[in-house]
Amino acid sequence: MKRAVERHLNILEFTLASLLRRRGKNLSLLVIYLLVIFMLASLVFFVSALKREAAIILNDAPDMVVQRLMAGRQDLVPAGYAAEIARIRGVTAVRPRLWGYYYDALNGANYTIMAGDDPATAPGLASVGAGVAKARNLAVGDLLPLISYDKTPLMLEIDTIFPNESDLIAADLIVISRADFLQLFNFPSGQATDLAVTVRNPKELPTVAAKIVSQFPDSRPVLKSEIQRTYQSIFDWRGGMTLMVLTAALLSFIIFAWDKATGLSAEERKEIGILKSIGWETSDVLLLKFWEGIVISLTAFLLGTVLAYGHVFFLSAPLFAQALKGWSVIYPRFQLVPVVDGYQLAVLFFLTVVPYTTATVIPCWRAATIDPDAAMRY
Amino acid sequence: MRRSLQFLLFTASILTLFLLLPLHARLSQIRTDSDMKQQVPLLRSLHVTDLCLSTEARYTRHPAMADSHAPFQDHPLALEHFPSGSLILPLPPREKP
Numbered sequence: 150m151k152r153a154v155e156r157h158l159n160i161l162e163f164t165l166a167s168l169l170r171r172r173g174k175n176l177s178l179l180v181i182y183l184l185v186i187f188m189l190a191s192l193v194f195f196v197s198a199l200k201r202e203a204a205i206i207l208n209d210a211p212d213m214v215v216q217r218l219m220a221g222r223q224d225l226v227p228a229g230y231a232a233e234i235a236r237i238r239g240v241t242a243v244r245p246r247l248w249g250y251y252y253d254a255l256n257g258a259n260y261t262i263m264a265g266d267d268p269a270t271a272p273g274l275a276s277v278g279a280g281v282a283k284a285r286n287l288a289v290g291d292l293l294p295l296i297s298y299d300k301t302p303l304m305l306e307i308d309t310i311f312p313n314e315s316d317l318i319a320a321d322l323i324v325i326s327r328a329d330f331l332q333l334f335n336f337p338s339g340q341a342t343d344l345a346v347t348v349r350n351p352k353e354l355p356t357v358a359a360k361i362v363s364q365f366p367d368s369r370p371v372l373k374s375e376i377q378r379t380y381q382s383i384f385d386w387r388g389g390m391t392l393m394v395l396t397a398a399l400l401s402f403i404i405f406a407w408d409k410a411t412g413l414s415a416e417e418r419k420e421i422g423i424l425k426s427i428g429w430e431t432s433d434v435l436l437l438k439f440w441e442g443i444v445i446s447l448t449a450f451l452l453g454t455v456l457a458y459g460h461v462f463f464l465s466a467p468l469f470a471q472a473l474k475g476w477s478v479i480y481p482r483f484q485l486v487p488v489v490d491g492y493q494l495a496v497l498f499f500l501t502v503v504p505y506t507t508a509t510v511i512p513c514w515r516a517a518t519i520d521p522d523a524a525m526r527y
Numbered sequence: 528m529r530r531s532l533q534f535l536l537f538t539a540s541i542l543t544l545f546l547l548l549p550l551h552a553r554l555s556q557i558r559t560d561s562d563m564k565q566q567v568p569l570l571r572s573l574h575v576t577d578l579c580l581s582t583e584a585r586y587t588r589h590p591a592m593a594d595s596h597a598p599f600q601d602h603p604l605a606l607e608h609f610p611s612g613s614l615i616l617p618l619p620p621r622e623k624p
Contacts, residue, residue, distance in 0.1 A: 158529070158531045158532070161531040161534065162529060162530055162531040165530045165531060165534055166530070199578075199580075202578070203578055206575065206578060207576070207578075209571055209574055209575070210574060210575065210576050211574045214576060214592065216592070221594075222594055244574075246574075250585065250588075258582070259582050259583070259588070261579075261582075261588065261589075263573055265569060265572070265573065266572060266573075267568075267572050270569070276569060280579075280582075309569070311570060314559075315570055316579065317578050317579055317580075318570055318575050318578070318579060319570055319579065320579045320582070321579055321582045321588070322579070324569065324573065343592070345574055371576075371591065371592065375591070376577075376591040379590050380578065380590075380591070383580075383590060444534065447538065448537075448538065448541075451538070451541040451542055451544075452541055454545055455541060455544050455545055458548050462552075462555075472610070472611075473581050473611055474581065474610075474611070475581060475583045475587075475609055475610035475612075476583045476609060476610065477581050477582040477583040477611070478582070479582045480581075480582065481579050481580070486552075486555055486556055486559050487548075487551060487555045487556070488552055488556075489548050489549040489552045491549065
């Protein structure tokens with residue numbers, strides 16, 4: 150046992166010396182390999198954490214949102230719809246929602262304005278997201294002037310600033326009273342942006358939706374399951390950001406593996422020849438190459454994953470933020486709750502470390518099985 | 528110390544860090560289990576339908592509420608010019624009520 154450990158330690162010692170001899174090449178290989186793993190692992194962490202947050206946040210989404218279409222686009226819903234829908238068996242509540250967008254010409258930001266049901270949302274008061282507060286340099290008690298659609302200023306006093314932790318819901322949100330909402334947008338009374346419908350038994354949702362469509366052919370019910378599916382598809386690995394990063398990373402990795410698998414350099418062949426001629430067994434040479442692969446790939450995998458964890462959960466994924474931010478003026482700070490998906494990390498390990506180590510050993514096995522004299526003369 | 532032992536020590540320390548990641552994640556989840564939504568009941572009462580991932584276009588701010596049948600919603604022949612729009616997949620087909 151001790152002898153076997155000593156043998157491995159000796160071969161590892163030789164491997165490290167051999168890697169350090171070609172310091173520049175191996176270091177750049179390690180750095181690029183580490184970057185590939187870092188990007189992939191960051192993506193795995195980012196998407197897993199966002200999926201979890203989405204599941205928690207969307208758990209509070211309405212059972213069904215009923216929109217109205219006019220000439221193929223979303224239009225306001227008359228209050229009469231709410232009363233009729235409330236009469237459908239199984240519907241427990243219908244809440245007309247008032248919300249919309251406000252473009253702030255001062256800084257070019259778009260805010261989401263919602264009318265709150267909470268009695269705390271008194272006229273003249275506003276609760277704003279941390280993004281809005283930052284963009285307009287607001288503190289509690291300050292006045293936020295908004296220009297209403299009839300060009301009169303609406304002065305709102307900041308009552309609450311939502312904490313940074315709620316940025317994923319509320320970074321761009323301004324919650325005001327219904328009266329202020331109607332005044333700001335010159336919104337026709339007796340209308341709503343859409344209706345939030347609560348149904349007693351979730352199994353009845355499709356039936357209730359069918360009844361609503363048959364009663365109001367211009368309506369479009371959006372079920373909670375559809376909202377959740379939308380977010381599942383946004384974070385799906387088959388498209389969008391995931392695919393972009395995955396393709397770039399996999400292509401880089403294929404180039405590595407190709408470079409390794411297509412053979413050894415003349416210098417490496419000569420080294421194998423010399424080792425065999427001084428008495429190394431083929432198994433020793435293979436072990437040497439195995440350790441070489443492990444030193445590079447395991448270090449890159451472990452370091453890359455740990456750094457990716459820090460990038461996503463301690464630094465709020467600044468690399469992905471740039472991609473998602475686009476032209477947004479207000480942008481949430483992704484303070485995500487860490488999630489480690491063991492299955493995906495295992496897949497990452499088997500897709501990177503195993504093929505790389507194999508790609509290192511196979512060409513070496515071919516070189517190690519030929520005559521040392523021929524290997525040295527190659 | 529031998530170079531091989533130094534390497535093994537280094538690998539053992541990053542392996543320990545790696546193995547501590549799930550533990551840290553679990554502890555963070557337990558700590559935030561009380562959840563920011565409970566800190567802000569007003570937000571919970573709003574029953575939001577979308578996450579604030581990007582605020583540059585209607586259909587990336589509220590993808591679940593967007594007119595998925597009209598992806599280019601600004602004007603006819605308008606090409607997709609919001610970067611975040613190119614990162615978000617088309618929505619899955621709606622369930623027939």
